[in-house]
Amino acid sequence: MERRKKMARILAIVLTGLFIASAVGIASAHFTMIFPSDSQATIWDVAPEDYIAELGETKTVYIMWGHPYEHISFDMASAPEVSVMKPDGTIEQLSTEQLTVDGMDEEGNPGTFVAYKASFIVDQRGDSVVFVEYNDEGENLIDCTKAVIHCGEEDWVGWDAEVGQKTEILPYMRPYGMEEGFVFGGQAMYDGKPLAGAPVEVEIYHTLDLGKEIVETAEKMFPYDPPMMFTRLTKSNEDGEFVYTLDEPGIWFVGATMEPASGRNIRGVFIVPILEAFPPVEEAAAPAELEGVKTRLKALEEETATSTQATPGFSALAAIAGLFIVVYLVKRRKD
Ligand SMILES: [Cu+2]
Numbered sequence: 008m009e010r011r012k013k014m015a016r017i018l019a020i021v022l023t024g025l026f027i028a029s030a031v032g033i034a035s036a037h038f039t040m041i042f043p044s045d046s047q048a049t050i051w052d053v054a055p056e057d058y059i060a061e062l063g064e065t066k067t068v069y070i071m072w073g074h075p076y077e078h079i080s081f082d083m084a085s086a087p088e089v090s091v092m093k094p095d096g097t098i099e100q101l102s103t104e105q106l107t108v109d110g111m112d113e114e115g116n117p118g119t120f121v122a123y124k125a126s127f128i129v130d131q132r133g134d135s136v137v138f139v140e141y142n143d144e145g146e147n148l149i150d151c152t153k154a155v156i157h158c159g160e161e162d163w164v165g166w167d168a169e170v171g172q173k174t175e176i177l178p179y180m181r182p183y184g185m186e187e188g189f190v191f192g193g194q195a196m197y198d199g200k201p202l203a204g205a206p207v208e209v210e211i212y213h214t215l216d217l218g219k220e221i222v223e224t225a226e227k228m229f230p231y232d233p234p235m236m237f238t239r240l241t242k243s244n245e246d247g248e249f250v251y252t253l254d255e256p257g258i259w260f261v262g263a264t265m266e267p268a269s270g271r272n273i274r275g276v277f278i279v280p281i282l283e284a285f286p287p288v289e290e291a292a293a294p295a296e297l298e299g300v301k302t303r304l305k306a307l308e309e310e311t312a313t314s315t316q317a318t319p320g321f322s323a324l325a326a327i328a329g330l331f332i333v334v335y336l337v338k339r340r341k342d
Pocket of ligand 1 (some may be wrong): 039074
């Protein structure tokens with residue numbers, strides 16, 4: 008009787024565990040979001056331009072904890088350590104201020120969440136690397152995140168700096184002027200040495216509305232494993248190197264995790280702002296472009312008709328055919 012009770016209790020514990028695991032359900036990776044913003048009201052509208060500064064400007068970064076892809080927020084469990092490495096290599100430690108930001112919890116309910124902010128003056132041309140260390144006991148993680156603030160035309164100095172994080176990403180690609188579809192690569196380091204065979208997570212941030220919509224679509228299209236679309240995964244090679252194509256415009260998180268046999272995981276994350284394709288496809292220019300092609304087409308037709316030759320030359324026909332293709336393509340692009 009006693010034994011049966013014990014077995015029932017164990018079974019209950021196992022079932023509860025399974026239930027909790029399934030209830031937590033779809034979850035992508037947690038990331039420490041370093042979003043520069045002029046005011047708290049606009050933190051979630053972060054764009055690549057927010058990582059650009061003017062000389063003398065006071066830059067404020069907001070630091071949030073959550074799932075960027077799904078726009079899910081969590082309270083930060085401890086105050087992050089925030090520093091900035093200036094282009095000349097000097098390091099300034101920044102004081103942080105706790106605040107609460109609006110967001111959505113894991114169950115999809117709106118709420119407020121503990122976050123932090125820190126400010127510094129951009130007093131040198133070049134790249135200032137903001138680096139944050141955040142300790143989360145619940146996730147068994149020490150998270151070391153870097154974001155580059157760029158200042159000055161052609162002052163491309165400092166973006167690849169090694170700031171001395173326990174696990175650190177050294178970028179191979181300059182993180183500004185990067186467009187959608189560009190490849191990002193880097194080297195994962197642990198204790199100053201290449202971190203081989205480490206999992207590298209890659210994830211883009213979404214605003215709340217877009218996040219909800221895209222998660223719903225992924226759940227419909229890939230019901231067997233929606234998070235495979237939220238958090239992309241690759242590995243570092245023997246030299247700690249990795250590459251991944253960042254295929255959409257937005258703010259990307261690329262993080263390599265050192266998983267020790269015991270103790271807390273230590274991850275190094277690099278934030279990569281990705282621009283829309285350049286040059287842009289200009290919708291407004293299309294009608295004018297179409298008019299221009301039509302005029303040229305008419306002129307060619309008249310020229311051919313009034314030609315002294317009985318039949319138009321091959322080159323004229325080819326030109327007309329070419330222009331028709333252009334008209335078709337322009338029209339198609341407009342649809
Ligand atoms: Cu997570």
